[in-house]
Amino acid sequence: MGTREEEPECDPNYSGGCVPIASDVDCAGGSGNGPGYVDGVVRVVGTDIYDLDRDNDGYGCD
Template identity: 60%
Template sequence: MGDYDCAGGSGNGPHYVTGPIRVLSPDPFRLDSDHDGFGCEKP
């Protein structure tokens, strides 16, 4: 399966997600940094 990171972020992939996307618990890739249910939001 591999690791997923937000596109344009500091993660090293190998897979990248362009968001925002809905994140359901659990969040093993820590895409939802502010825990609002959406990941890879623009800062």
């Protein structure tokens, strides 16, 4: 059997894209320093633990 790359674990507090589970996550292209990054807009469906939704409209990295 061949080896398979593991899918990254995604934080269940967000939908519409994969927010990696990391010590800190920032929006790609922003001023944050990671180590995790989100590429594109995600919807906050739980607690916004990474503070991606700065304007509190329910969407992060928009």
